[in-house]
Each structure stands twice: as structure tokens, then as C-alpha cells.
Amino acid sequence: MNKKFQFAFVCGVALAAVTLSQQSVKADTTTEGQATEQVAKSQAVAQAPTTQTTTTEDQNQESVANDDQTQVAQSNDQQATQPSQTTEDNTQAAQPEAQDSSAQATTQANATASNITPLKGIVTTKGYTQLYAQDGSVISNRVLGGNTAWLTDQKLVYNGQTYYRVATNEYANANNVVLTYGHQANGVVRVKSWGAASYSRNEAGFYKNGQANYAANSVWKYDRTDSSNGRTYYQIGNDIWLNSDDSAVGPAYQNPNGWLQIQNSQIKPSGGSVGYDLYNGVEGVKVWLVRRYFGYSNAHTIYDGSVASSVRSLQARKGLPVTGVVNLATWKAMGYSEADWYGIDSYVAPLQTNITSTRSQHIEAMINQAYKYLGKTWISGAASMPAYGVDCSGLVTQALYASGVDSAPISNIQHAQPGHEWNSRDYWADARIPHINFNNRQRGDLIFFTDPSTGIIWHVGILLNRDTMIESWPYAVQVHSIYGNRGNIAGVKRVFS
Known part of the structure; x- marks a missing residue:
């Protein structure tokens, strides 16, 4: 062979040997x-x-x-x-x-396996919680955080231990978690007119637990909800549930959107600070008491220059800062109590309705509260407790509170502030209380009157029937005919649809 041929032959043999070596290693x-x-x-x-x-x-x-x-x-x-x-x-x-079939069985949970039970629940970890595979082996590279909730859809029983699946082929040991059902929620549910069966929950689902039915129109707080077979369940006690066939969330009656909405919890004072000071232009019960202290007439209850002058003299005599403004210290110097200072402002009529109340019951609650003021003094700008008096719009405001209606920004405190004496005009202008045809008027509607000399709204009453109203008119709360010289009838508005 010549040298070139020999060199090529040697290289070929070496390349073949390397190739054979790589194939052997791979195999x-x-x-x-x-x-x-x-x-x-x-x-x-x-x-x-x-x-x-x-x-x-x-x-x-x-x-x-x-x-x-x-x-x-x-x-x-x-x-x-x-x-x-x-x-x-x-x-x-x-x-x-x-x-192969054995590998597939160990890498994916098999819902038909005898040691696996389908369920629908939530497990909450007691602390940092180890994860396991379906074969009971530990998943070593991660854990579940403490006090965290995880959906579970399977229970696995393996080698005497119970596990709940929290992800594909990842399980938490039952000893390390708490199993519950449904989702946390807070609300109120009312029983329908035929009563409600009592249910409990286990891994198989909801079942009647044999307890007595819950009374029609009773109201219960719930802390969890769940769903099954197209029904919603509400947990009202420890594993005691009502379902949506027998109960409902929300009120039995509610006004349409755009109307004043009905509340099912106690309304709070609004429109200013509880314990507000008295100064020029303020009206209401506290001003009425201050004017009476100094001997002024309450034909119109307003804090004016005469009252401010008397207050300054009192403050000078008592060694108080001479401001002409009645604060708590000046109020107490007059002999009035701190409890009244705050109590007059904070009074909101107790709620007389709940989520089971009908439209008629809301109307009756409104009228019932108005009657509590019957015979009390007319006080301009007043919208407080029946121990004192109110004016016409103050009577309406407190009557609405009792029926579950908050008319804010028209409110009990706001009514006493300067510029808000004529809340009857604000109610007339409020689009959340729709106007209705006068011929369709009925019990519970609001009727409005204008000043004959100006044509401006100046009075409002609550209809007891088509021709009679309860009202506050100088100088007392009374029942009176709508045709009894209260001005010109402007129209009627409806609070409850």
C-alpha cells in the first residue's frame, strides 16, 4: 500500500471502533x-x-x-x-x-380504585403539612403552608392511613388537616312559608338528619355555603344545613333598583357628628332646649343672635371660653347631661322589620313609628326621639328608619344643620321616591303641600288612607285631613313600590 492508502485505512478502522463503542454504551x-x-x-x-x-x-x-x-x-x-x-x-x-399499566396506576389517581372515594370538600392545614403520592411515598420538595385551605375531591385509604387529594397525585394526611364542606360565607337566610328541613353533610353528600323542621319565616345566620344537585345549602349551625328549596337569601320584599332600598339591619345616625356644637343657624331639639333655658319662644326653633348673646354671658359667668357657641362644657353648665348631648343626636328609630317582612309590614312599621310622636311638640329642624318633638320632615325621616329605609343624605343629624330645615323639599326632589298619580294614592304614601303664596313645597305628611294623614304641623304631631288648610296639594310620592 502507498502511504496515503494506509493512512485512510487506519482512520476508517478507528472510526468504526468508536461508533460500535457508543452504541454499546447507549444500550x-x-x-x-x-x-x-x-x-x-x-x-x-x-x-x-x-x-x-x-x-x-x-x-x-x-x-x-x-x-x-x-x-x-x-x-x-x-x-x-x-x-x-x-x-x-x-x-x-x-x-x-x-x-405500562402498573406505571400508569402509580402516576395518576384512579377514581375507580377500591381505596379511593370521591368527595367534595375543603381541607385546612393545621400547620406546615407534608405531601404524599398515591403510593404513600413522601413528596420531599414542597409542603403546604400552615392554616391554608385546599379543595379536595378524593379520599385515599392506604396502609391504614387516610389522605385527601389536593392536586393531581398529591395528598395530605388526614391527621394534619381538618376536613370541612362548602365555602366560608357570612349572611342571613330566611325560611320560606312552609318551613325548612334540617340536613347534615358527610362524604356521600347531604342527608336529612331527622331533626325537627325550622319554623316558617324564621331567620338564621349562616357561615358556610355548599351546592349539590342544583341546590344551595347554608350552614346555620355545627353541621346543620338548610337548602334553597326551603330557604332564601335576601328579604321577602325589596324595592326595585332606583328606589330607596330597604335595609335589614339597624340604621345608624348620619349626616354629621353625634355631639355637634350649636351655633348660628342650627335648629333641632338641642337648640329647642337652649332657647327654653334662656326663656326664648320656640315658635321657630333656631339658634340666632339673641341666643348667641345669652350664651356668651353664661360662659363669662361660668369661667368658660366666651365663644357664643354651645359646646359640651357650656351645655353641662346649663344643667343638661352629657348623655342627652349625644343621645339626642344619635337617636335612630329602632328597626321594626326584618328580611321576612312584606311590603304591608314595612308600611305599618313606618306608620307605627309616626304614631309614637302623636301629640308631641312641633320643633323646626328636629328629627330625634319621641321624648321630644319633630317637624314634618323629621317625622318622615324617623318613620322611614323604623321601616328599614335610610334616606341619606337626608338624615336625622343633617336636618338640624343650617340650610336643611326644609327637608320636605328634599324629599319632594328625591328621584328615589317616585311620583304617582294622585288618584292612585294609598296608605303609606307621602303627600306634599306648597305654600299658597309662593308655590314652594313647605309640608309633607304620611297617608293613613286616601284622605287622612299623620303629620307634624305647628304646634303638634296630629292626624288631619289632607284637605284641611295645609296649603295646596302638590302631589303624592310612593316609598314602597
Whole structure:
């Protein structure tokens, strides 16, 4: 051979030897036994590289197992530096290209397995909680946070232990969590007119627990809700539930959108500070008491210059700052109590209705409150308690409170502030109380009157029937004909639709 030919022959032989060596190594590191073991280890770490499935002799198994352990350890090291991911994503990453039936059973929960029971609930961790795979092995690279809630859809019983599934192939041990049903909620539910059966809940679902039915129109607070078979369930006690066939959330009656809305909890004072000072232009019960203290007439109850002058003299005599403004200290110097200073402002008529009340019952609550003022003194700008008096719009405001209607910004405190004496005009202009045809008037409607000389609204009453109203008119709260010289009838408005 010449030298060139010899060199080419040697290179060819060497290349062939290298190729044969690589094929032998590849065959040694991919076995069916390795694939099965790799799947099991992938389940323990929830994420491992995909492996190929080929065949080789049994003599290679020990070497393969050592290679797998190294690979799993590297996978754990990599995952420890990464944020937690959902188990579903991790399981997908761990799926081999080909799986036999045993590998599939260990990598995905089988809802038909005898040790698995479907359920619908929530598990709340007692503390940091270890996760387990379906075969009971520990998932070592993440835990659940303490006092956190997780949806569960399966119960697994394995080797005498109970587990709840919180993600694909991830389970929490029952010893480390508390199982509950439904979702946390806060509200009030009312029983319908035929009463309500009592239910309890277990893993199989809701069932009648044999307790007595709950009374028609009774009202209950609930703290959890759940759903089953198209019904909503409300937990009103420890594993005591009512369902939406027999009960309902929300009031039996509510005004349409755009009207004054009905509330089912006690209305609070609004429109200013409870314990507001008295100064020029303020009206209401506290001013009425101050004027009476100094001997002034209350034909019109207003804090004016004469009152301010008398207040300054009192303050000088008592060693108080001479401001002409009645604050709490000046009020007490007159001999009035601190309790009255705040109590007069904060009075809101107690709620006389609830979520079971009908339209008629709301109207009767309004009228019932108005009657509590019957015979009391007319006081301009007043909208406080029946122990004193009110004016016409103050009577309406407190009557509405009793029926569950808050007419804010028209309110009890706002009414006494300068510029708000004529709240009858504000009610007339309020679009949340629609005008109705005069011929369709009925009990509970508001009737308005104008000053004959100006045509401006100056009076409002509450209809008791088509021709009679309860009103506050100088100088007392009384029942009177709507045709009894109160000015010209401007029209009628309806509070309850």
C-alpha cells in the first residue's frame, strides 16, 4: 500500500471502533427495568426526565439503578431552587413516552380504585403539612403552608392511613388537616312559608338528619355555603344545613333598583357628628332646649343672635371660653347631661322589620313609628326621639328608619344643620321616591303641600288612607285631613313600590 492508502485505512478502522463503542454504551443505559424504576422515582419527586424504553441483559440492572439514583438526586437539587409548581404540571413533565399499566396506576389517581372515594370538600392545614403520592411515598420538595385551605375531591385509604387529594397525585394526611364542606360565607337566610328541613353533610353528600323542621319565616345566620344537585345549602349551625328549596337569601320584599332600598339591619345616625356644637343657624331639639333655658319662644326653633348673646354671658359667668357657641362644657353648665348631648343626636328609630317582612309590614312599621310622636311638640329642624318633638320632615325621616329605609343624605343629624330645615323639599326632589298619580294614592304614601303664596313645597305628611294623614304641623304631631288648610296639594310620592 502507498502511504496515503494506509493512512485512510487506519482512520476508517478507528472510526468504526468508536461508533460500535457508543452504541454499546447507549444500550447499557436504557432498559425496561430502568424505565419502570424511573417512573416510580419520578412519582416521589413529582418531576423527572423522560426515559426511553428498550431491552438489554439483566447483568446491566445494577449499573442502571446507580445511574437512576444520581439522576433523581440531581432532579431534586434542581427543584429545590425553583418555586413550587402545580402537581398537574409536574406530573405531565414526568410522563414517560410509553407506560405500562402498573406505571400508569402509580402516576395518576384512579377514581375507580377500591381505596379511593370521591368527595367534595375543603381541607385546612393545621400547620406546615407534608405531601404524599398515591403510593404513600413522601413528596420531599414542597409542603403546604400552615392554616391554608385546599379543595379536595378524593379520599385515599392506604396502609391504614387516610389522605385527601389536593392536586393531581398529591395528598395530605388526614391527621394534619381538618376536613370541612362548602365555602366560608357570612349572611342571613330566611325560611320560606312552609318551613325548612334540617340536613347534615358527610362524604356521600347531604342527608336529612331527622331533626325537627325550622319554623316558617324564621331567620338564621349562616357561615358556610355548599351546592349539590342544583341546590344551595347554608350552614346555620355545627353541621346543620338548610337548602334553597326551603330557604332564601335576601328579604321577602325589596324595592326595585332606583328606589330607596330597604335595609335589614339597624340604621345608624348620619349626616354629621353625634355631639355637634350649636351655633348660628342650627335648629333641632338641642337648640329647642337652649332657647327654653334662656326663656326664648320656640315658635321657630333656631339658634340666632339673641341666643348667641345669652350664651356668651353664661360662659363669662361660668369661667368658660366666651365663644357664643354651645359646646359640651357650656351645655353641662346649663344643667343638661352629657348623655342627652349625644343621645339626642344619635337617636335612630329602632328597626321594626326584618328580611321576612312584606311590603304591608314595612308600611305599618313606618306608620307605627309616626304614631309614637302623636301629640308631641312641633320643633323646626328636629328629627330625634319621641321624648321630644319633630317637624314634618323629621317625622318622615324617623318613620322611614323604623321601616328599614335610610334616606341619606337626608338624615336625622343633617336636618338640624343650617340650610336643611326644609327637608320636605328634599324629599319632594328625591328621584328615589317616585311620583304617582294622585288618584292612585294609598296608605303609606307621602303627600306634599306648597305654600299658597309662593308655590314652594313647605309640608309633607304620611297617608293613613286616601284622605287622612299623620303629620307634624305647628304646634303638634296630629292626624288631619289632607284637605284641611295645609296649603295646596302638590302631589303624592310612593316609598314602597
